[in-house]
Amino acid sequence: MRGEAMKPRIPHNCWVLACDGGRALIMRNAGDSELLNLIVIESVANPGAPARMLGSDREGRVFQSVGGARSKVEQTDLHRQAEERFVANIAERVSGLVRNEGIQRLVLAAPPRVLGQLRTELDPHARSVISAELGKDLVNFEVADIEKYLTD
Structure with a gap:
């Protein structure tokens, strides 16, 4: 596995958070580290409007108080x-x-920017139970594909 990051070990009752900026899957492994059986505890999607509806399409302009510069x-x-x-x-x-x-182990799987934000936003106790971080966006995979990815 040279050049490839080690995949995290996901033991029985380990929780997995797969997240990006718009969707999150919170799962618990009901299987063992060899044969994962990820059970979706919660699936959350960002209810926000698409970017095209969040703001105007043109930047504003500032006029200088002296002269006609903008x-x-x-x-x-x-x-x-x-x-x-x-x-x-x-x-x-x-x-x-x-x-x-009473979660004892938590694995985070998210794009690097989201991982960084999760690290700062999770409370200290939650950070203390993180057993592995995976800088990969898995949230749009089917659960079976997530299991396969984590065990291959």
Whole structure:
């Protein structure tokens, strides 16, 4: 497996969070580390509007108080803000599950930018049970394909 990251070991009762900026799957392994049986506990989709509906299509303009110069004002990336809010809400949800369900092990699978945000948004107790992180977007895979990917 030279050049490839080691796949995380997913023991019995280990929880897996597969997340991107718009969808999250929270799963628990009812199988063992050799034969995964991921059970979807919760599937969450970002209810936000598509980026084309989140803001205007043209940047604003600022007029200088002296002279006739104008400058373009960068438009706020509303789509990215919606993704960040979604990831923050998922982190809060997972932190609550760790506290309430007594989760001992948690594996995170998300694109690198989302992984970074999850690390900062999860509460300290939830961060302490993370057993592995996988910088891969698995959330749009079928559960059987996620199982296959994690065991191959």
